[in-house]
């Protein structure tokens with residue numbers, strides 16, 4: 001049993017002072033506000049619940065910053081993707097474990113306590129299958145276990161190179177499965193995460209580019225009630241190709257042909273009309289927004305004001321992991337809206353409300369829904385995922401309650417995190433994960449070889 005005491009904590013009911021939290025077996029057992037610290041309580045200042053990064057491709061952390069050199073033609077998502085494929089094609093299972101471990105260490109240092117790993121690097125470098133189809137999934141599970149991050153594994157079904165069942169190209173050979181192979185991969189993935197107490201599983205049809213309607217219908221039952229994540233409408237070309245194939249835009253097609261409901265998470269969904277935005281919001285599905293990656297790749301700006309105005313739920317993901325940070329993602333999300341609408345505090349949710357707090361609440365609830373976490377936040381029954389902020393940080397000086405969150409997101413950034421508990425384990429102290437040094441050395445050794 002661990003007993004923590006916080007001067008101030010953000011509970012599901014709002015801010016409370018003098019909060020004692022009792023942790024047993026990795027979960028929050030009791031939360032008692034308005035109580036003085038008892039002997040033996042570990043005392044801290046400001047506590048928040050950890051958030052989920054609901055969308056990650058861990059291996060891409062290895063190429064962060066390597067696609068910033070302009071090529072001969074206009075650089076776009078599609079030229080970035082070629083760099084990503086070249087990098088993906090060189091990585092061994094050990095490299096993936098090394099890169100994912102450092103990534104999850106960094107996520108925890110930033111306050112992300114759960115990751116939705118949209119996992120599509122399944123096969124060997126020549127495209128042949130590993131003896132255990134779950135080889136790569138097991139490396140992701142190892143990284144989650146070593147770092148203590150909560151894992152929602154989302155094995156990705158990827159079968160085609162473009163809309164209408166086009167053959168995949170050679171650069172995609174490590175991603176490709178038939179429906180039958182994917183069923184085997186799901187079974188192997190269940191095995192790979194079986195030893196992780198807080199892990200769960202869903203499925204990720206990669207996109208309408210990669211999956212035919214018949215395949216989509218065939219794999220959805222494999223989610224077995226778990227989350228279903230899909231990339232949709234990230235790029236204008238993708239919308240144009242989808243229109244040419246079906247006469248429908250990607251989100252429009254999904255709304256008309258797939259059983260979209262609260263179990264679903266549509267990743268990006270940037271290029272959507274007002275009609276699509278309203279219909280999407282009504283389904284109760286989550287918009288998986290990855291503002292740093294969407295900016296990095298020149299994808300566009302999600303119509304967040306309209307979507308939230310229609311009652312839509314969203315969470316945040318770190319996607320390509322080019323930069324990892326809760327504050328960075330939420331700030332980029334709000335700043336994108338400010339640039340688009342030439343206003344301030346666009347996503348605050350109304351007069352007198354804190355933008356940082358509103359963004360945080362959305363990301364907490366949307367992330368939990370998208371990764372099928374029934375209980376989340378500083379509440380009995382939730383996984384003990386707790387983040388404390390550094391009250392001595394200059395950007396938090398003199399702040400209380402929601403102003404602390406605003407100070408963190410808009411001014412302090414990553415430097416404001418002090419301690420992080422994940423599944424009841426205190427893994428980050430003074431902003432440093434206990435595995436940071438070892439994980440960096442292992443990552444650096446892999447990446448030096450991969451970029452040589």
Ligand SMILES: [Zn+2]
Nearest residue numbers: 057231267319
């Ligand atoms: Zn993605």
